[in-house]
Amino acid sequence: MRVPDNHKIRVFLADDNLIVREGVRALLATAPDIEVIGVAGSYQELVDGAEKAAPQVLVTDIRMPPSFQREGIEAAKEVRKRHPGTGIVVLSQYDEPDYAIALLSEGAAGYAYLLKDRVAEGDQLFRAIREVTTGGSMLDPRIVEALVRPASQGTDLSPDEEELLQMLAEGRPMKAIAVSRHTTPAAIDDAIEKLFLKLAQAASSGAAGALRRLKLLHQAIVDREEQGESLSRLLPTGIA
Template structure:
């Protein structure tokens, strides 16, 4: 079984290589440290499985996930194991968006466990899948929180309008930022107020309550220049 390893940390890369090379049925046929190198190694070596870091140059953001998505379309027979130190739904969700077959998301801390990585590699090579239990817990918690959030019922545009309001912008400024007329902004605001259950009540500012709901769901957001905005 032929494997390409993509990892920008030399120590991690060599550790993964040694773990896999100890297996008599596994052969590492290429190593690289960035996304372009990974894609070139796939074309040159024709591996059965790619083991890739979630973050690599050139941007060190989500190269491993983008590689997995791209390979599903260009090389559907290649399995991909994404290694990460982050139990983040933001990475796992796009990895599995087009199906879990031949895909795995494994925390790097598992690499040192005897047989763990090798077993996952063998599984994705034949169309199986594996998601680290810690990541599964994070995915479930994220889904539960999303269902509970009153913001879940907002349309994409309503969410964008609310995000602009949370920055302290007037309706006119929101319209300028989103290329909407002020009247259109008012319609979106009234719609999101209704969806959030913010009816007209004496002494209650619906705009402020909507912003508080938004900030509760997005702790890092806020009006520019405030502590909330600076995170």
């Protein structure tokens, strides 16, 4: 079914590799509700092009000219700062959690992080674009696993606590977590508080894995606050 042009999701695409960029562009052209309105191959082209095109969603690689470091993430944040409602989908060949953390450092709402070698599988990229358009978030399962994978030192989390942490990492709303666990939002509140305290204690003793989880959970709590979930009472002073 043909979607009217004024109802299509306007996407700006950035990747310094011409073959990859055109491949993703061709893939997006198969979605009836998505339209690529501009492309770029560098940080400056991305920022300038997005400013002129005013896309609803930016799909970008991480490393691109001039220094091939984190230009894609930095440009995405610059575009988001100028136009807060813009959805961001990062396509990366790296499943290192540091990149995802850098992307989500200011909140997960409206952000997605996918791996390039999996975007052709099913409709993952299409779903991510539609999700961030409405302020949702989406992480590749391999990234979520890397974010919550127990560190070698361990944090002695129970299976239930690991599951709860993963749900938070995935950006699930409080009510959705409560429904999936067949309990109430108040009970989830209590479980998160206990988990946060457990992670804080482990982090203070120098457990690197627990500290990573602490930062992740802290960000999830901040996101919930932005979404209207009152969890600020869980945030200890001095955590930034």
